[in-house]
Amino acid sequence: MKLLLRILLKPLSFIPALMMMYLIFCLSAQDGTTSSNLSYNVSYTAISFVDKALDLELTDKQISRSIRKIHYSVRKLAHFTEYFLLAVSVSFPLYVYGIRGIWLIIISGFLCVGFASLDELHQYFVRGRGCSVRDVMIDSFGSFLGILFVRISGYIGRKTIFEPLCRH
Secondary structure, eight states: OHHHHHHHHGGGGGHHHHHHHHHHHHHHTSOHHHHHHHHHHHHHHHHHHHHHHTTOOOOHHHHHHHHHHHHHHHHHHHHHHHHHHHHHHHHHHHHHTTOOHHHHHHHHHHHHHHHHHHHHHHHHTSTTOOOOHHHHHHHHHHHHHHHHHHHHHHHHHIIIIIHHHTOO
């Protein structure tokens, strides 16, 4: 029964990765205006939060100027974060399947960077969007940090949780 359950549940561990891919695809399918408005709203929320938290009492003009200053960074941070999460959601199931070390880096990296490249190509065909090598590089950096996070988490988990349990 335990083996049957494991056989059935293990493949389901890839569902978060598929969900992240779908989310990234949907965000990339937004036209340029919609995408820009989304990141503008995120920038506005961040500035408003800081304004209230620090009791700065910024004017509308100061808020607008602050948004313009961080808007580009917010967009690039979104790329980084999406692909960090994609890499984690791809790497953990591979780790569970026993893929470790350099092979985890190669396989997860290939999947994430390949998806980033295809995603940028997809944006080329979306109105008001374009493809950017810089964005692929940012996505790749996020991916490799996500993979590194999984490797470190897996190593720490093995050494601190599972190895002591197996010493009986």
